[in-house]
Structures are given as C-alpha cells and as structure tokens.
Amino acid sequence: MFRLFIICFTIFFSLVLSEATVYAADERFTVSLSSEYSFTATGSSQIKQDFAITNLTSKYLTSGYELVYPGEVPPDLKGYDDKGKLTFQTEKKDSGILVRVIFNTVAAGKDEIKNFTLTSKGPNAIRHDNVWEISLPKLASSENISKYLLKLTVPEDFGLLAYSTLSTGLASPDSVAKTSTYTFTEAKAGEDGLIAVFGDFQTWGFKLDYQVGASGKILLPSDTVGQKISLNSITPKPENVSVNQTGSWIASYALKPGQKFDVQVVGQIRLSSSKSYRGTIPPPAIIAFSAPDIEPESDLIRPYHSEIIYDTYAASFPKISLRWKNPFQFIPGISNHTYLEISNSGNVASYSLPISVRAQNLDIKLDTYSIPVVPPLSVYRLPVTSTLGTAGLFAPKQIIFSSGNASITYNVPTQKLLLSYGFITIVATITIMATAAFAHRAGSVHIQKRRRRSDLRGESQKS
Numbered sequence: 152m153f154r155l156f157i158i159c160f161t162i163f164f165s166l167v168l169s170e171a172t173v174y175a176a177d178e179r180f181t182v183s184l185s186s187e188y189s190f191t192a193t194g195s196s197q198i199k200q201d202f203a204i205t206n207l208t209s210k211y212l213t214s215g216y217e218l219v220y221p222g223e224v225p226p227d228l229k230g231y232d233d234k235g236k237l238t239f240q241t242e243k244k245d246s247g248i249l250v251r252v253i254f255n256t257v258a259a260g261k262d263e264i265k266n267f268t269l270t271s272k273g274p275n276a277i278r279h280d281n282v283w284e285i286s287l288p289k290l291a292s293s294e295n296i297s298k299y300l301l302k303l304t305v306p307e308d309f310g311l312l313a314y315s316t317l318s319t320g321l322a323s324p325d326s327v328a329k330t331s332t333y334t335f336t337e338a339k340a341g342e343d344g345l346i347a348v349f350g351d352f353q354t355w356g357f358k359l360d361y362q363v364g365a366s367g368k369i370l371l372p373s374d375t376v377g378q379k380i381s382l383n384s385i386t387p388k389p390e391n392v393s394v395n396q397t398g399s400w401i402a403s404y405a406l407k408p409g410q411k412f413d414v415q416v417v418g419q420i421r422l423s424s425s426k427s428y429r430g431t432i433p434p435p436a437i438i439a440f441s442a443p444d445i446e447p448e449s450d451l452i453r454p455y456h457s458e459i460i461y462d463t464y465a466a467s468f469p470k471i472s473l474r475w476k477n478p479f480q481f482i483p484g485i486s487n488h489t490y491l492e493i494s495n496s497g498n499v500a501s502y503s504l505p506i507s508v509r510a511q512n513l514d515i516k517l518d519t520y521s522i523p524v525v526p527p528l529s530v531y532r533l534p535v536t537s538t539l540g541t542a543g544l545f546a547p548k549q550i551i552f553s554s555g556n557a558s559i560t561y562n563v564p565t566q567k568l569l570l571s572y573g574f575i576t577i578v579a580t581i582t583i584m585a586t587a588a589f590a591h592r593a594g595s596v597h598i599q600k601r602r603r604r605s606d607l608r609g610e611s612q613k614s
Contacts, residue, residue: 187302196273209261221247225271232267279376282350282423289344301335313352356462359454364411370451373400379421381498382527392529469501471557481539490532501525511549514538
C-alpha cells in the first residue's frame with residue numbers, strides 16, 4: 152500500500168544539488184508505521200496512521216511520501232506533521248490512486264526521523280444478531296515497511312474477541328471510554344490484514360460425505376457472518392476450489408462419462424448462536440453452505456452424510472503463493488495474454504488480497520489489483536497482459552509480482568527474445584540489401600548514359 156517518495160539532495164562541492172526518487176525499501180531509509188482503527192458502537196470507524204521515516208545516512212533528506220490506494224482514496228483523508236496540515240497531490244495509476252504527501256519540513260542528517268500522521272474514515276463493522284465482524288485491509292507493499300504495529304479499539308458492547316486471523320495479547324480495557332484495545336505486532340498484520348469477530352462463538356469439528364457425479368461440483372460450507380470455516384482436508388483432492396457469484400465455495404472435479412466416487416471433507420466451524428450447545432453436540436443442520444437468503448445453484452452437490460464432532464479450536468491462516476505462466480516469446484508491439492496463479496494452501500480464506508507488479512523495460516497490466524476472496528485450498532488465475540516496446544529492447548528485463556509476503560521475480564531470458572532479435576536482424580538485412588541494390592542499379596544507369604553519348608559523338612565526327 153505504501154511507497155516512500157523521497158527527494159534526495161546531494162551536495163557537490165557544496166554548490167550543486169541533485170535530486171532522486173527512492174523507495175521505502177531503500178537501504179538509506181527505514182519506515183515504521185503504527186495504524187490504529189477505532190470503532191464506535193454503531194460500527195463506524197476512524198483510522199489514525201503514524202509514520203516515522205529514519206535517515207540512515209547524512210546525505211539525504213525526506214520531503215514527501217507516496218501511497219497507492221487500490222480502489223478509492225479513503226473518505227476525509229487528512230495529514231499533519233510538526234508544522235501543521237499537510238497537502239496532497241493525486242494521480243491515477245493502473246494499480247489505483249497514487250497520493251503524494253508533501254511535508255512542511257524535512258529531516259536532514261543521519262538517524263534523523265521525520266514523523267507525520269494521516270487520518271481518515273475507516274471500514275464499517277458488520278453486525279449479525281449478537282456478532283460483530285471487522286475486516287481490516289493488508290498493506291499492498293508490506294515489504295516496504297520495516298516495522299508495523301496494528302491496534303484495534305472496539306466498544307465493550309461488541310463483546311469478547313471470539314475469532315481472529317492474527318494472534319494477539321490480552322486486551323487493554325479503558326473503563327472510562329468503555330472500550331478495549333487489541334494490539335497486533337506480528338509481521339502477518341501487514342502481510343495478511345486482519346479479520347476479527349466479536350461475540351459468543353463455539354467451536355466444532357465436522358465431517359461431510361459427498362457422492363460426486365453429473366456436474367462434478369460439490370457445495371462446501373463457507374464463511375458467513377455467523378460462522379467461520381476452516382477446511383483441513385478434501386479427499387480426494389479437487390481440481391480447484393472457487394467462489395461463485397453468490398459467494399458459495401465450490402470444489403470441482405473432472406469426471407469421465409458415468410463416473411461416480413465419494414468425497415470426504417473434514418474441517419472446523421466457529422459458530423455464533425444465541426443457543427448454547429455446550430455439553431451437547433449440535434445437529435449438522437447448523438452448518439451454513441451459503442449466506443442467509445441466498446439459494447445456491449441446483450446442480451451443486453450437497454453432502455449425503457454430515458457429522459458434527461467435538462473439537463478444540465486451532466488457529467489457521469491463509470498461505471498464499473504465486474506462479475506466473477510466462478509467454479513463449481516477447482515480440483515488440485504484440486501483447487501477450489497469460490495469467491498469474493494465486494494459490495491458497497492454507498485452511499482459511501484470504502480476503503481483499505492485494506496484488507502488485509513491478510516491471511523493468513516491459514509494460515505489465517493486471518485485470519484487477521485486489522481479489523475479494525481466495526478460498527482455502529484454492530487456485531485463482533488472474534489474467535496478465537504483457538507488452539514489449541522497442542525502447543530498451545536490448546536492456547535487461549525483470550518482472551516482480553507480489554502479494555503480502557508472497558513474491559516471485561522473473562528475469563526475462565535471452566531465448567524469450569530470439570524472435571524479436573531475429574525479426575530485427577531480418578529487417579536490418581533486407582534494408583541493407585535493398586539499399587545496396589538500389590545504389591548499384593543507380594550507378595549502372597549513370598554509366599550506360601555516358602557510353603551512349605560517347606557513341607553519338609563518334610558517329611558525328613565520321614560523317
């Protein structure tokens with residue numbers, strides 16, 4: 152989400168100043184960020200982000216900062232430093248809206264720190280009966296932040312923290328404000344964001360048995376406001392797990408004509424219910440396969456046998472990995488249409504997953520830069536368009552895809568450019584040969600004309 156925009160001044164003979172733009176990951180600077188989300192009893196929230204940029208050398212100073220928002224700029228965005236209100240410049244990019252923060256003062260000298268703060272309206276909490284669900288975004292470029300601290304403050308009316316995708320210490324209550332603050336310091340806070348649910352939850356294990364046939368698609372239990380699903384195993388493994396338009400999770404199999412076989416799904420359910428099942432096992436009907444008031448497609452196969460069992464809750468996290476299906480060849484002016492494979496081998500879903508790409512001497516575009524949901528044990532294919540220009544054709548080419556702590560780097564090898572180099576060689580050869588042929592023909596015509604005039608003069612003398 153964040154990219155440091157730093158104008159660097161270097162003194163040359165104490166007279167000449169030079170400027171450069173560096174990134175937050177530059178070894179000459181470190182960036183620390185503390186984000187606090189404060190929610191009200193109605194579910195609205197306010198964000199306060201405190202930044203600290205530290206100079207690691209004495210040759211540079213900071214004068215601004217850049218942030219890229221994948222969607223829109225947060226409502227009521229404001230900023231200030233030690234001298235007062237900050238100004239912003241915005242620019243539309245393929246990856247979102249770039250906001251450039253202009254500082255009122257700069258920090259010069261080694262170990263000097265530039266502090267500034269941004270505030271804005273935040274996301275709303277979702278309420279379902281006696282349950283509140285909060286989803287906080289991850290950082291689009293968490294590798295650019297050397298230290299990240301996330302704080303979540305909620306009113307006492309929300310109840311106790313029943314589910315969280317991040318581990319946390321004990322809550323810090325404020326008896327005067329009647330709030331509780333949860334602090335998250337692990338690296339995953341920036342890499343994966345946070346989903347937190349408050350209320351009275353109960354944990355159970357489940358086993359679901361299906362007979363796959365016909366459509367080859369089975370309907371899996373999915374996350375809703377009232378339940379959180381962890382899929383531990385699907386046996387046999389499906390070709391993929393996906394999300395349909397209604398938000399249902401679907402496991403797909405490729406079947407031969409007339410083929411049928413059994414599939415077993417094992418997992419955990421974190422259930423919010425006004426009814427307590429403690430001491431008893433609830434009926435399998437408590438498992439929801441879709442959001443309330445939404446009926447899944449009729450061709451999706453439901454389990455013929457369901458079982459609820461005692462189980463102890465085990466924290467699970469998404470595990471994201473990336474793989475790019477690179478083009479066969481890169482040819483100037485011709486767009487290649489491939490895809491980026493985004494796999495979640497974890498047991499729980501990942502939400503609002505940001506995808507970023509950086510390219511050197513190539514133009515790379517993604518169909519989207521944020522994926523709403525990647526279910527557990529699934530693979531998502533994101534279309535990628537790559538175009539090679541004529542400028543910098545012989546320069547090194549590199550592509551970096553990243554999402555949270557998952558990243559892949561692709562250095563375009565020479566063999567991927569053989570057609571381009573061959574095409575250029577052929578065009579150059581034809582051009583040279585055509586030019587030489589034209590020059591030769593022009594010289595021949597000139598000589599013939601001179602000989603003809605000489606013959607005529609000879610005949611005139613004879614006569």
